[in-house]
Amino acid sequence: MASSQTPTSLVNYDAFLFDLDGTLLDTADDLGAALNAVLRSQGVDEVTSDVYRPAASNGAGALLEAGFKTLWPEQAQSTLIKQLVDEYAANIANQTVCFSGIEPLLIALSHKKIKWGIMTNKPGFLTDPLVAAIPALKDASVVISGDTLAEAKPSPLPLIHSAKLMGVDPKRCLYVGDAQRDIQAGKAAGMHTATALWGYVPSIDEAVSWNANFNWQSPIDGFNHI
Structure with a gap:
């Protein structure tokens, strides 16, 4: 299945936000x-x-x-x-790597001066050492964990908080994740959303049923929006 084509398919964004496990990293x-x-x-x-x-x-x-x-x-x-x-x-990063295509996408975002950050439900005491162990994630503008605020996804508050810290309008931000709560939170925050079909989705059909703006087969699909 190719990336879904919607009226937003040619939008360029001021910032990308990513889930961590199953989206940026194969943990x-x-x-x-x-x-x-x-x-x-x-x-x-x-x-x-x-x-x-x-x-x-x-x-x-x-x-x-x-x-x-x-x-x-x-x-x-x-x-x-x-x-x-x-x-x-x-043993938090013995076998963990970026998914194929993630590093080129992050490099391209940085070269285009498009901010990108991480918003995960993983608790901070696990998120911080994991992110620190992966050199490709060193340029993240913001790293927000599941316990940074009183609420985690599917609440939109951590995503809104992330956008505020990056100095971008949530409406000009794209959230990428591989779980239904990611898409729910992104929509509730007023962001466009993309489902990472390469991640730990229960099935392609179920993931598509979440009705994200985009369904990406590969991180390379993100190049269409930078």
Whole structure:
């Protein structure tokens, strides 16, 4: 499926905002390694990437539920969530890389003097060391985490706050993400939105049903808007 064509298809933006996991960075294998460490500790079979990858954008609880399957309701969930987060924090960027096409897009934005930033629901104590470990993200104008404000996505407040810090009108900002809450938050903030179909979307059909302004197969689709 090509990028959706809408009346906004030729718009150029003053700023891009990106989700982190599943949009800028492929973090699934590090998250999956943390999940499998927890599963091993509980005598449960490890899972493969086809199990953990679809849950990678949805937090520790979703990952653990994917791993434990029907056993999850009977587990000490808060304890295991903490264990998974601790495992992940200790090995946060062992296998994580930018998705193909992200680095050229970010370089092009910087060359065009178009601001770009990161707004993720990942908590700051994980976001900050992860972003610092990826050289391609060093020029982000703003990095806003899920606990920067009292509300996280799908609330529009973190996106509005991000635009304010960058000094841009939300209406002149494009938000790119791979989860329904990303598109909901972007719309509520008055931004145009693009679904990152290369990310951890549940399915292409479901992702398209979120009705973003654009459905991008690749970060290279972003070059049409700079």
